[in-house]
Amino acid sequence: MRTTQITENLIQLTRTGFVNAYLVREDDGFTLVDTTLKGGAGELIAAARLAGGDIRRIALTHGHGDHVGSLDALEDALGVEVLMPETDARIHAGETPYEGRLKGSWPKIATVPDVRLRPGDMIGSLEVLASRGHTPGHVSFLDTRDRALIAGDAFSTLGGVSSAGKMNWRFPLVAFATWDRAKAHESARSLLARNPSLLAAGHGKVVKDPGAAMGKALR
Numbered sequence: 001m002r003t004t005q006i007t008e009n010l011i012q013l014t015r016t017g018f019v020n021a022y023l024v025r026e027d028d029g030f031t032l033v034d035t036t037l038k039g040g041a042g043e044l045i046a047a048a049r050l051a052g053g054d055i056r057r058i059a060l061t062h063g064h065g066d067h068v069g070s071l072d073a074l075e076d077a078l079g080v081e082v083l084m085p086e087t088d089a090r091i092h093a094g095e096t097p098y099e100g101r102l103k104g105s106w107p108k109i110a111t112v113p114d115v116r117l118r119p120g121d122m123i124g125s126l127e128v129l130a131s132r133g134h135t136p137g138h139v140s141f142l143d144t145r146d147r148a149l150i151a152g153d154a155f156s157t158l159g160g161v162s163s164a165g166k167m168n169w170r171f172p173l174v175a176f177a178t179w180d181r182a183k184a185h186e187s188a189r190s191l192l193a194r195n196p197s198l199l200a201a202g203h204g205k206v207v208k209d210p211g212a213a214m215g216k217a218l219r
């Protein structure tokens, strides 16, 4: 696993070269955003300790397997609060709160989220932003201290900045796994409107001052 200090408050954790989780520093330790694929719990916990804190809670951008894969193992080890977008939590609970057909991987998970997130909720310094489209309940997190945007798969920066609403043939995985590309496109536009200072996506490197690149991805 690769650890990259992005800002004072944000650390990027990359597994298998292309799947990211993030540690967000708060007064009481870290919020872990996403958990990567299965098998990462030990490394994620160790990375937090090395960075000088413990993981205090786990916030998920969406329910896909490459984001919730290590959730059960982390919960076995830590037992911390888990926050998942409401609609994706309902999908994992066996409901069908959406139209059309789900895409991407939805592995069975044993962990039941403690909190079902809605847009406008706050998780420490993070504001929960609506960004459905990639999945029916996908959310993004905006750090209100510095406007860093943790966008999950609403955007990808692998093979260039692209939104989940548009096929990027250099890294097609995110668009292929997208439930509703039209909704994803609208969500990407609303995220750009929040004027982020950096773009931290589920796949790819962090992009600073991402406005122009995000705008280009939407055209």
Ligand SMILES: [Zn+2]
Pocket: 062, 064, 104, 134, 153, 177
């Ligand atoms: Zn995804």
